[in-house]
Amino acid sequence: MRDFTASAGRLRSLSLGAKLLYSAFALASVIGLLVSWRLYGAMVQDAGAAAYYAGAPVAAPPPAPTQPPAAAEGPALDLGPELDLPGTPEAPRVLVEQISERKLLEVTHFHLFSVPVYVLILAHLWLLARLPSWLHTAGVAAAVVTSGLHIAAPWLLRSAPGAAALMPISGVAMLLSLGAMAVVSTVDMWLPRRSRRGEAAPADEAQAQ
Structure with a gap:
């Protein structure tokens, strides 16, 4: 815990192996956030969150207006009795069923054990970055609030x-934070470490420290 009470910027003094490890985790985190957003869109589709989480009815789209055929020029022809043909069938719409309470419990159970660890690791890296202390606090608060609200949102929508x-x-707020x-x-x-005088510290000195 002494790393978090010392001056900011400790990330720059990590070894190459640690930087590769944490960079891979950060990259996987960003990809996971984007995949989660894509999965959300695939689940709720066009019906929206209210239909998926609360079972709200989905309004059917208005029928497309039909135009009568234009009258042909010239003398009218006797074409026989007029046939009542059915209109063009509409494309079938995929129905969005409301998620069951048991399924939502399973999803929430998984997220309650995975998202806090996810936030914890990213917040630790954030606190070790060379940033103002107020920005450290604001970033951690935003991550905790947005992730907690996103986990609770499905139950609030029900x-x-x-x-x-x-x-x-x-x-979106959780993804951005x-x-x-x-x-x-x-x-x-991956930025060069700064010495106390402001110039970049040599690589061997940074590794020794």
């Missing part, structure tokens, strides 16, 4: 379908 916007908003932590920490990690 009782309040009108708050469907909470799901994508909390998801955790993504910024991963990217900024990785960039700061």
Whole structure:
């Protein structure tokens, strides 16, 4: 814990192996966030979060207007009795079924054990970056609040379908906060370490320290 009470910028003094390890984790974190957002879109589809989490009815699209055929010029021809043909069938729409309570419990159970560890590791890297202390605090607070709100959002939507916007908003906020932590920490990690006088410290000196 002494690393977090010392001056900021300890990431730059890590060994090459540690930098490669943490950079790979940060890259996997960003990819995981993007895949999670894509998975959310595949689950709710066009129906939205209210239909998927709260079972809200999905409004059917209005039928396409049909135009009568244009009258042909010239003398009218006797074509026989007019046939009542069926209209063009609409493309079938994929129905979005409401997630069951048991399935939602399984998803929440998994997220409660994985997301906090995910936030914990990224927040540790964030706190070791050379940043102002107020930015350290703001970043950690944003990551904790947005991730907690995103985990709780499906349960809030089950009782309040009108708050469907909470799901994508909390998801985007979590993606931005955790993504910024991963990217900024990785960039700061590979910057040259600064000595007390402000010039870049030699590589062998940085490794020795």
